[in-house]
Each structure stands twice: as structure tokens, then as C-alpha cells.
Amino acid sequence: MDELLNQVYHEIIYNLLIHPPNQALNVLKTHAQVVDDDFLQVLRQTVTTLAERNCQEDADFLNKVVLKIEESGGFSTLLAEVAPPQATETPAKKVASPEEKPETPAIPSPEKESAAEQLYNQGTQQFQANQYTAAFQSWQQALQLYRELKNRRGEVNCLGKLGNVYQSLGQYQQAITCHQQALGVARKIKYRQAEANALSSLGHVCYSIGQYEQAIEGYQQALSISKTIKYRVGEANTLGNLGNVYYVLGQLEDAVKNYQQALTIAQDLNYRFGAVNFLNNLGNVYASLEQYEQAIAYVDQALTLARTLNYRFGEAYFLSNIGKIYLAKGEPDQAIVYFEQYLELIRSIDSQQMEANALHHLANTYKIMGDSKSAIANYQDSLELHRQTQNPQGEAMTLSCLGQIHQELQQTDTAIQALLDCLKIATPKALPTECLTAGNHLGDLGLSTYNWQLSYQGYEQAIQAIEHICSGISPLEVRSQITKESEIIYPKLIQTCLNLQETEKAFNWVERWRCQQRLELTDSSLFPLGEVQPHLKKYERLQQQIYALHLRRQSDEMKQLTTAGVRLNSSATFKTESEILETLETEKQKVWEDIHRLDPVIAEQLQINSLSVAEIQALLPDTKTAILSFYSTEENTYIFVVFKNQIVLHTCEGESREKLHHWIEESWIKNQQNNLREWRNEMIELLSNLSHRLQLNQLISDHLLDCHQLIIIPHLQLHHIPFAALPIQLEDQTIYLCDRFNIRTISSCQMLNYNQQENQAISSNSMAILEDTTGDFVLTRYEGQKLAELYQVSEEFYLVGETAMVSQFESFIKQVQLLYVASPLSCTSEPKVDAQLQFAEGKISMAQMLAGRLPDLLELCIPYVKMESKTLTFSELNLRIFNRFLERGIQRVVYPLWSLEDIATSLLIWFYYQNLQEKNCSEALRQAQIQLRSLTGQELDQKYKPEIQAYLKQQKESKNQQKINDQRTLLAWKCQQDYPFESPYYWANFIVYGG
Template sequence: MIEERINFLLTALIKISQSYSDKKIVYPLLQDNLDKLDLNFAVLLRHWAKNYFAGENLYNAQTVAAAAAIGNFCTLIGQFPHGNIADNLDIAIACCEVIEIIFTREEYPIEWAISKLNLGNAYGNRIYGDPTENREKAIAAYQDALKIYSREEYPIEWAETQTNLIPLYSAKIKHIKKDDNYVNLDKLVSICNAVLEIFTLYRYIEKWVIVKNNLASLYCDTPHRNLSNNFELAIDIYKEVLGVLNKESFTEECANTHMNMGIAYDKRVQGDRQENFNLAVQAYQNSLKFYTRDNYPFTYAILQNNLGNAYRDQGLATSAINYYWLALEIHTHTAYPNESLRASRNLGNTAFKSGYWDEAIKGYSIAIKAVETSRSWIKSESRRQKILEESIGIYESMVQACINAGQIEKAFEYSERSRSKRLVDLMASNNLYQSGEIPPAVAELLQQYEELQQIIGKERQSHKSENNRSDTRAAWEAYNEAIALLETQKQQVWENLRREDPVLAGEIQVNPLSLSEIQKLIDQPNTAILSFYTTNSDTHIFVVQKDQITLHTCTGQGLNTLQGWIEQNWLLPYRDEPKKWETQINSILCELAERLQISQLISQHLQGIEELILVPHLLLHQIPFAALPTGEYQEYLGDKFLIRYTPSCQILEFCQQRNNVGTFNGTSLEYGTVEDAEDNLPCARFEGEKLAQMYNIPSENRLIGSSQATSKNYRQLAQQVQVLHSCHHAQSCLDNPLESQLKLAQDSSITLGQLMTPSWRLPQLVEVFLSCCETNLGTPSLTDDILTLSTGFLCAGARSVVSTLWSVNDLATALFSIFYYQQRQEGKNRPEALQKAQIKLRDFKKVDLNKIFHEVEAKEKKLIVNRKKYPSDSIEYQQWKFEYNMYAQLNRRIKEIENSTQQFPFSDPHYWAAFICHGLR
């Protein structure tokens, strides 16, 4: 097969040379060898050229002729309308890469410029890869060509290059603020006019037509407050062009102009609507006289989609759908995902609006495959997320269409398919790394990431230790700018790191789960998955059990009415007015329970259920479901059901697939604690001491205070133990979740970004308890990715994580942790221990404080006696002082509560409801 391809390549190059690149001679040869024109051919071309040119004098006549033939092959294959156009364009790119070895700018400036033009053409039309990245590479290639093609020396070539740049610049400015588009549009119109002067002067009618079409398209496509008038300008230009073309005979240019005119008439604001429709359809039909399915299938399919749009805009849904299907026969999701997405989304939306649910489902199904194909072609994580965000409405419409069609199983599967894809990718990659060596390229990037994190930590520590009150504003701004630059560098390293990821590289595929696969995750008949999904209009709750699925719909609780309400009444008040938010928790949760119809949900769907696995959606991730009232007298959802969370069922499956470590009751597990890392949480210090007593935790497994609880020691401990308990400060970063951090000794920290890299491989971790503030606080993106310190530990290898939804009270947290581990010692599973601990903390009386903290007052008194035992300048005295202050502070906290009027000091949900459990039971 390789030999056949090489013979074909040599034959093609000879024919190109002998025929002076005559399409009538070369294209039949390409047509007869379509089976050889694929991505493997591009690889072979590079390999063959490398070997061929390696043995030649790079500047002899034969080598230059070969390079010229490859350059001409590049032009021809880039314009070849048959076979797999996506592959053709990548072959053209390979040709450009090959001939640049010979045609350097210094030795062959003109040939180099031609190669750059071809490269720009290939990237400008490229189908594979990231469209934004392709566009930028095309622009860069054309700009390189302009370094040779100045307007003064090479006016024609300058004009041709600018002609290619105009649509790329136009595509770029579509996303710029509308106020700026006056300037951008004026600049591009000015360039068009300059180019038109040259083509008019030299009577290049064909190229004049192309620029005129580009100018008209600019008027149609650029967002602008005078868009209505701009359509009229565009239509006048198309009429002018067709008037010229009728006198000449440029058939393809004429067909292209008719196609563009059809778009302008379809979008036209002025004039009679029916007349505009008729004119648009007539223009498309005129174009199809040239762009037939047999000769120009790609453009033919674009015209079918355009016809579909015209009929859709007239309310003729059935005809529109038929045209979209004709387009999709050519624009399949595997070959042309971007075009396939456009046509299939149009089909789905048109059918949805008309209530044709089966047709809508078929359309959206193709659209989702196209989105996921496009996403799989991209190595940039940020761009993959952008693709998903831009298309998330398709999943939402698909779910709603399935529900409307009564296909509840399919609706649930697609709701799952849409969520937490970034987190799923990360977990899939890290699962792969758990058992394998980290590749050298990844290891080098990991080292860079860690080094930047250390530099940032040192900068902050240094700045904090100085007397910052004397800082000038300039000094403060310089510090912030330095930190921002380091953060930007770190973000770039993260992006490069992700580009090396086996999932993003396409080496492993994460397939969505079916309903039956998800049901296998339910191991008890009295367990149900509650999966929430909010569409524009409603919030749907899928209730999945081992042998059935039902649906509960909260009508009218859509994205604005529910998710927007949660943002305004829960998240923003917590962030901006925490004290006020604290006083409103009960009333907000009561209203939310009504909005989610919790009492009806229980009575209609949850009879006989004892455990809930919650899959929240968007801001529901931030809600303490255990504290939602059920409608029964003083009963919470957490009283009635054991509750655990998972970001998605796929992530729960990852946790289940991890090998079991240790026994259920924990007697053979090794425990480790990280306590009071900054020496300012006496309750956390007491909490750690109690846990150490309960589990006989050896001193080497306890990192206590600022002398021990460093990030380096934390990582070593996390790699050794099976149960890790962290009781110290933490902080969520809502605007940049990867910078959420566990705050440790000496101003060091562990960020979520670090936890989510392959360097944090913790396959032996059974359970992590993050007894810190905000360890599951985050604002999910449109794609429902909840990136928090809690999910970071799941990503690193933990099977279960207990975490917090907000900034928790340190004394209440210490009590809760002690109660939780008492339940675990008795053999309770995680959600059961969580439930019992919450109830115990809620019912805890202030008179019972002395039972737990009885030694605190005695310890303080004993320390007072030892006040004069050590010289005031000795190390022993400093140690005594620290210990005394800790017990004194703790004792004051206890006395404050004992002296309060509240009989049950921790009964409010603010104290007990923040704790949630992710992962396995």
C-alpha cells in the first residue's frame, strides 16, 4: 500500500510538471486515486520528502523542480472538490511544510511567499482542528506573505493576499463588542476598496468579483446597528456583480454570487417578506445550476442548508426539514462536524418549534455527535470547553424534546451526557496515570507548574512579611502585576500540560453511560439516584432505581426562575453579605423546597427509598439538600434519607472502578491528619487530638501546626495513608477555581490545579475528610463542571470525600468531625455517619459541652500554674505560651456558648448542613 501511494505521488508530480498544473489533466488522476488521498498520505508525503531532500543538494535544479511540483500539488489538492475535503486540506498543509525546507525566505522569497499563500488557504479552509486556531494560523501565513508582497512592488499579489485575509478578519470581528464594529467594518471596507482599485486597473474581473462578494458579505455578516441598511448595500453590490458577470462568462463566480445574494435576501429586513423569500429561493436555485451534488457536493450541501433556512423563516417547517436532511447526507458529523452541526441544529430547532419531536430528536442527536466529534479533534482544553459551552443549548433542547416525546430514558441519558465533561476527562486521564509512568514531556511540564506555584507562594510570603503599611500605591500595583504575570504563566503551563493529556490527544475515549450501565451503580433496592436538570422552562428530576426510571418535573422552574433565583438569593448574598445570608438560610431553603416540590417528590417517587445519590445541576451543587424541609413537622430531607452526592454518574462509576482498599469498618486502614496548619485554629487542634486518640494515630502521621503542616509534608502523608483528615484553613476561588487552595504552613498551599495534575496520584486513598471552609464551594460553568477541592481529591484517586459548602464554624466543625468518626468506628457507612453526626450536632445541648471539653479548663489551669516555670526568653517558654493561648482561646469559646441563652447552640443549618459526602458509600 505504501509503495502504491509513493508511485501515485511520483506520477502526480510528473503530470503536474508536464501539464503546467492543468486541472483537466491532473484532477482525473486524483479522482481515480481517491482511496489514497487521506491523512496517511499526508504523513507519507512528509516522510518521503524528508528522505528525498536529505540526499540532495537543496539548491540544485532537480530539487527545486521537485519542490515546485509539490507546491503546485498543494494548490491543486487544496482546491480539489472531490474525495474527503478535510483530508485534502491537511495534505495541502503537509505540502507547504515540505517545500519550506527548500523555499526559504532568504533564497527564494517569491516561492516562499507563494508557499505562505497556499498555507493560508489550507488553514483558512481547514476542517480538522480548532477553527479559531486554524483562522489565526491562516492570518499569520498571509501576513508572512505580505512581508514579500508589498503594495508598491507586487500590487497584484498584495491585493490577492488581502482578498484572502478579508473574510478571516470578518470572522474574527463578529465576536467583538458591537460598538467597535463601526471601526472594524470601516477598516475592512477601506481595504476592499484599495484592492478593488488594483483589480479594476489591471482588469482582473474574476478577482474583482471575489472582492465585491467579500465586501457585500462584510455588510451582511458584521454586527452593526445599521444592519438593515447594510443588507441593502450588499444586495446592490451583488446586482452590480451579476450585471458584470452576465457580460462575461465566469460560471462559478456567478453561482457563488447567487448563493451570497440568497443569504442577503433571506436576512433582509426591508421589503415584502414573501417577495424576499421568493428572491432568496430563486437565487439559491440559480446557484445550484452550477453547484450540483455530483460535481460540488460540499457547496451543494451548504445551499441545501441555506434553502432550509429560507423555508424555516417563512414558517414552512416540513420543507425546511427536508432541505436540512439533504444537506446532512453530505455534511456528516464524522467528515464535516462544523457544517453538520449547523444543519442538524437547524433541523432540530425547526422541528422542535413545530412540535415534531421525533424529527427534533434525530436532528439534535446528529448535532450532539458533531459537537463531540469537533471536541475530540481539539487538544486545547479551554477551546474544548468553549465548543461545549457554545453548544450546551443543544443538549438542553434534546432533553426537553425527549421528555415531550415520552422518551424518559433517552432524556436522562442525554442529560448525563452533557455534564461535567471537563472533570470526566481529567478523571479518565488521571485514572490512566494511576497505573502507568508519567511521560517525560508531562513530567517536565509538571515540574514547571510546581515551580511556578512555589515562586508565587514565596512572593506572597515575602510581601506579607514586609511592613506593607508603608507600601506606595505603585509598589502595591507592581506586586499585583507580578503575581498576575506568574498566574498567567502558570495557566499557560496548565494548558500545555492538558495538550499532552491522553484523552485530549484522542488516545483514549470516554464513552457516555447508558441507563442500564448507570443502574448497575445502584447496589441496593432502597437506593435511588436523583438527577436534576434545568432547561429554559423547567427543572426535571430523574428518579433512577435499579429496575425503573421515573420523572418529576418542576414546571416553570427554569434557568432564570430557579437557577437565577439561587444565584440572587443564595450565592451572591453568601459572597457579598455573609452575615445577612446566614440569617436567611432557613427561609431560602424553605422556598427552594417548595420550588423543587420536595414533598410531592417524596410521596410520588420515593416511597420505600432510604438512600439518595444526588446529581445536582448548575447552582444546585451549592445547596445543602439535607437541610431542605420535607413538609413533615420539623423534618429535613437528611432525616428521612441517607444522602451522598456525585457531579455525574460517570464520575461515580470512576470511583466504583477503583480497587477496594482496607476493610469496611476501617480497622486495618492507616489514618493521617493535618491539623491547624497556621497555628490559629484551637478548635482544629483539639479536633485532631481527639481523632488521634480515637484511632491511635502515630505522631509521624500527624502534621501539626506551622512547623509540620507544609505542602511538601502534606503530599507525602497523602501518598502514605488510606484515610486523610484535614482540619485547617481553605479558600474557594469562585472566579478561577483552579486557584482554590488548602492553606498550609509558612504561607504555602495546595491548589486545585495541583490536585488535578497527574503528579497527584493517590490510588490508595479510601476517604478524605476536608474539615475546612468552602472545600466544595464553586460556581459551575454552563457545562455543569463543578471544580472544587472536593472533586480535586476525587480526581487524584480518592473514593470518597467529605467536604463543606461554605465557611464553617470552627467549634461546630470540631464537634461534627468527632461525632462523624464515632459513627464510623461503630461501623456506619459514610452517608449514615454523616446523617447521624448532623442530627447529633443539631440536637447537641450546651450543657453537654463539658462532657467533650472537660479537660480544656483543667488543662488551662494547669498551664497557668506553669507560667513561671520557664525563662521568658527560652524556647520552652514560647512553646508554653503557644499552648496556653490555644487552650485559653478554646475555653473562652466554650464559655461563650455556655453563657448564651440558646439551649441548642448548633441547631441552625448554618452549623451542621454544610457537610456533604461525595463518591462511594
């Protein structure tokens, strides 16, 4: 039953009691649109409640009304006594065909009917007392009796109630099943009002689990039926529900529109309990729009109406809401006035939990006003009430606030104790949001007092909460918020580990942070179809249930009132929900393990599963290879050097996150974007500066003398840096890092686990080429033809220009080992980060490219990456795009950090693929870079100029004639220089990302 409709029923009962007995039928007639079987159930229940409270006179009167209705044969007959007779038409009797079996008429059984009603009412009372299991059993027994009696309306009502129990327990799939059954029965018996209610209930479930589009669809269907049957109250409530969805989605104009329509209908019907809520909802929307005067005006109307209705819980809530709006408006003095009225009213109602909430609001306001003494006093009073009423969540929240205010007052010991007490209740799984806040503050206290163990304890719990809240299928708004939190807390925990001289533990947390980053950026729409899909859907469903239960725990007083009658969070509710959460977590973990067995790559995008140090070391091919994992904190930049048998730490003193990465942002990235010539001319100086900041000479002499290969894991802006071109000193001679080491790049050690085929042999006829589908390049055909000859590429695997078809590309990408894409990969950041290739017939997106696993594809080489947005970073590019390629089975991606002229690109690519026939990828690229920068103008003139000129001469009818002429001029100029490509600008832009 709709909770607002439930309030209407109680308003009708209130009117029955305040009017003379002889006006009872007129009261019912006034509300004829809503008095139905559900109302009769509520009326019977009220009789029982009044009798239990010794209100015998009122109970007897209402019982007479119940008996009168039953004796008359129902509402329609009874109301006919006070309504003018209507013309009736006797319908012709339908004769059943021989094939039809008429439904067996139900045998009346007053005892069964009475027992069913008693069980139904009993279930309602048990549900309101949070006795979910008992309520479920009562309604299930009532359902059985109604089915035996063939009372289909009773069956529909019970199914709806059972669905509500399932929803309350977070068992959303079962709730949906019950409401769908209720919908089916309602449609079969043409019980349109119940049909609308069932559709609304389905909408409620979808809303609870964040399936907002489905919720809107359910509500709109319910709205259509309500309009058709002129079920105006249902129409108003459904419009209100639609407003709620649009409000959550941030579509505030649509929310206002629906709330206004709902309010208009409620006012037309004198449906005051509906109106009071719609007014308040409008106030909430305008508060979100920061139109505070209008917000206050609406909530004030709700407050006035609540007082008229003697709706004291609503009155209390609206006083609180106005106080919150004044607080948001920056007027704490006014907020205090309303919070004090709220507190006074709640004390007269004698609701200790709401009193505790009122005290909490007052404390928050005093804290903002700088009155710490009053804030602490109110927090302490609130805490005492939460403990008396056994409200663990309220206790945890208040302890956290006390800890924070004592922290601000530098009352360290008191603050620490409050936060420790909070974290005993607010565990990462039970109350992750509260755990995150309290853990972070406890960690900060540890840092400020140099108590590294305490700091570690706090930050560890905060991060466990982060990792619990955020999975690869969490709502985007949740992941966005968690990203902000994790960017703050992970560095502090890692710094704490280093303060404790726990290098290995610090490195472990760095890797967990990288895995967390990967989760935050996961796009589940790119997950491949197949055997794993049913498990993914089950995992998502369980995650939604867990998320919805946590959201309900965070709901304010009014949300709790409207979802469960007059009910606030209690120890019983908390215990029940905690047990449900534990069960759901256990089941979710089992499903995750099933997914991991089928597809580890997908599983590790759903929840963190970082490798241990031993597992990471086992991935290193030999003792001559080292991982350099960079990480910057607020104090220093650290380089974790991971060998086959040990981890050592290199510290770049004073190169804090702010200092180092801000310098890279300003000097390298922005300069490259805005002053390309200046950036190119200053490149060697900038790279020398960076090498000095990272103390590379010291790093090499201390730790890397016996190494020949480096696996670089950059941090933040270091993803933009060509490590191969960093200058170092070797025996009083300046060389580049690539002169000393093979280099490849990766985003985390976890990704190494997917790239273990570095030295796999390349078979003949193993390459496919996609060449210049946009017609924007001059020399791509030159390099393409040379590669096709070198690797014996057959015609079917060589797609050129406008003749290239998407279907051909999708086919050969699954058949070859090497894929050379000499066409620009456009990378966008709006509406989300994506990559696309342009064909004459249209674009192919990253999702299409990665429709299935590509285990045979060793390498994807993309010499032209087009960044469509200046805000898109290579850190995002690696995590959001190139990681996706590695996850689908591609061993490595070779791509440039910046674009070059055609001649340099063509030569570097040619050298690389020549070397790749005999060397591994990182060595092949290293040798190609050395070859290009060592190439003399004379060699260029004698060896490559003739064939390049011959190729350009063939392009007579090209639309790129100006570009061709420019290339001829450039080629002639390059041939006159001693070493035309010696600058890192020409040879250092390509990197090997992956294996």
C-alpha cells in the same frame, strides 16, 4: 512553494508577454530577486498551458525564453549579459584529507533531467486538478530521478511538493517529515532560500493543526533567514503568515503590525500580488475590530490594485469582502451593491461555484433586509448551481438556509423538506457544523408542530454533531462555543423524549449531557504521564487533522484560492476529503480503544462513553438505594428516580429552568454572598420553599418509602443546596431529609463507576493530617490532635503550620487511606479554574496533587474551601476540581458548601471521624449532623468547653489573639443556649461528594 510567490511568478510572465520581445531580459532583471529554479518550472508549465489553449504565439515566445535561460546555464549567467561585470575572486581549491571521501560527481543525463522536469510539471498540473494521488506519484518519481542525478535543488523542491500533498490530505505528520527532510537537504547544500521556504512550510502545517506557537517559531526562523539573504519577497510573505497566526489568536495589534510591515516591503519591491493580499488582510483585522471605515478603505485599495493587475478572482473576492463589511456595519443596501458587482464579475469569468457563492451572499443580505422573496430566489439559484457543479457542501449550506427562511415564513412543510434534504448530505461526521444548524432547526419545527418524532430526529443529529466536534482536547474556543450550543439543544431533546413518554431514553440523554459537560471542562494538562502518553499524542494528532480538515471545508473563497491555486470546493475534493475523514475517524477510534484499555478515566474525558441504564443500575449496591438525577428544561424540573430494577419520573410542574434556578441564584447564592446574616436567618424558610417546589413529600410517598440511601445528582444551581437540610413531613412531623436517608452527591452516573469501594475497611495508622499551613485558624490544632490520637497518626504523617513541606505532602498523599487537610483550599477561576494549597515555601497546585493515580486514598476531607471568585459556582467546582480528585482514584471528597466558625466545624469533624470508624461515610456524616444539632448547651459546657478552653489557653503567643478571644466569647455564649447548633447553618454545610 509559497502561493503568493506563485502569483509573483505569473505576474513576471504577464510582464514578459506585454513587453516587446527585446525587453525580456530587462523584465527578468527587474525581478532578479525572485527568478529562480521554481520560476523556470512555472515558466515551462505556462508554455504547455498556452499551447493547449491554442495561444501558440505566446507559447513560442516564452519557450524561447526558457531555451535562452537553459542555453546560458541558468539565470545568473543570463542576467550577467545585461548586468555590469563584477569583480571575481578565484578561491583556493580545497584539498580533501585522506579520511574524507569526496562526493561522487553526478553523471549528466539529459534524458533523466528532462524526465524529472516533466514529472515535476506533471505533478503540479495534477495537484491543481485535485488529483492528489497522481500528483504524489509524479513528484515521488521525480524525486527518485533527482536523487540519482544528485540534483539536490530538485530534491528539495520535490520534497516540499510531497509535503504539500500530505498537508492537503490531512496527513500532517508525514507533511512535517517531508518538509524537515527538505530543510535538512537545503541546509546541507547551503540553499538558504529553500531553507526559508521549508521553515515556512513547517509553519503552514503547524498553523493548519492549531499549533500556533510552533507555527510562529517556524515563521520567525524563516523570517530571519530571508532578512539575512535579502530574500525580500520571502520576508514579506513570512510577515504576512505571522499576521495570519496572530489574527487567529486574536492578537490583533500584532497582526496589524506584521501585515503593515509585509505591505511596506511589497510596495517597495512593487510586489503587487503580495500587496493586494496584505491590504485585504488589514481590512479583515479592522473589520474584526469593528473599525469598518478603515476596513473598507484597505479592502478598497486591494480592489483597485487587483483591477490594475487584471487579477479578476481577487477583484471578485474583494468586492465580496467589502459587501460583508457593509453587512457587518449594518448597511445591507450598500452590501447589495457590492454583492451584485461581485456576481456580475464572476459571471463574466464563468466560475459557477463562485457564482453560487455570490448568489448565496445576496440571498443572506435580502433575508436580513426582510425581502424573503428575493432571498428565496437567490438561494434557489445558488442551490441549482451547487448541484450542477456537484458541490455537496454548498448544496447542504443552501438547503439549510432555505429551510430556515421557510421556517420563519411558517411554510412548515417546505422548511422541513429542505432541512431533511440538507441532513442527507450534512451528516454529523462529514459536515458537523452544517448538521448542527440544520438539525437544531428541524428539531424546533418538530416542537412547534407537536411532531415529537421529527423533533427527536433533528435534535439527535444536532447533538451527534456536537459530540463529534467537541472532544477533551479540542481547542478551548471550540469547546466554549459548543458549550453554548449544548446548553440550548440538550434540554430540548430531553424534553422531546419526555413528550414521547420515553423516560429511559430521556435519562440516557441527561447522562450523555453530563458526560458532554465533563468533556467541555476537561483540562488535558492534568492527564498523568505514563504508558498512555504515546497513545494520547497520537489521538491528539488525529483529532487535530480532523479538525483542520473541517476548518478547511468552512474556508471562504479567497482562502481556497490561496491554498490550492484557482480551486474551489468540488465534488472531487469533497469526496477525497470525506474518504480521508472516514479513515482518520476509524484510526482515531482504534487509538481511543487502546487508551480506554490502559486508562478508562482518561479515555472518557476524550469522547463520550456514557453508561447504559443497565450498567448504571448494576452500580447501585442494593434495592434500598436510589439515584435522584435532577434536570430542568424550559418547562419543568424533572427528577429521574433510578432503582436497581426500574426508572421512574417525578415532575415538578412549572418549575422551569429559568424559574427555579433564577430563584436559587437570587434567594440563596447572591443573598449568601451579599447578606450573610439575612441569608442565615432565612435559611429554614428558603429550604422549606425549595422542598415545596421540588414536591419532596410527594416524591417520597410515591417512590422512596423503601429506600434508605439517596445518591443526589444536582443540576446547575442545585449544586449549592444542602439536600440534607431540606424539610420533609413524616407522620405529621417536620423532619429533615437526612433524618430519613443517607445522602451523598455526585455529578454524573459515570463518576459512580470510579467509586466502588464505599465499605472498604479502614486500617490502623491510615490517616494523614495537614494542619493550618497559613496560620489563619484557631481550633485546627485542637481537632487535629484529637484525630491524631483517635487514628494513631504517626509524626511523619502529621504536618503542622510553617514546618509542613510540599515534598512531605506529595509523599504521604500516596500512602494513606484518609487525608484530612485542615488548611484552606483556594479555588480560583482566573486564568482558569484551579485549586491550590498554600505552604510556607510556596503553593502546590491541583496538577501537582494529581501527578499520579491515588488508588489507596479513600477520602479527602477539606473543611475549608476558599472561593476566590464570586462567579465560581459549585457546579464548576464539582466538575472542574472535585471530579479531578475522583478521576485519579480518590473515592470521595468531604467538603463544605459554606464556611463556619471554628467551634462548629471542629465538633462536626470530630463526630464524623468517630462515626467513620464503624459506619460508612454517608451514615457517619448523617449521624454527625444529628449529633451536632442535638447537642445541648449544657453538654457543650460540661463535655467540650473545658478541653477547648484549655487548648485556647495554650495559645498565648499566637498572632490570632483577637480570634482566640472571640472564640472564648462565642463558646461561652453557645453554652448558654438550649441547642446552640440546631440551625442547618451549623450542621448542614458538609457533603460527601463521591463514594
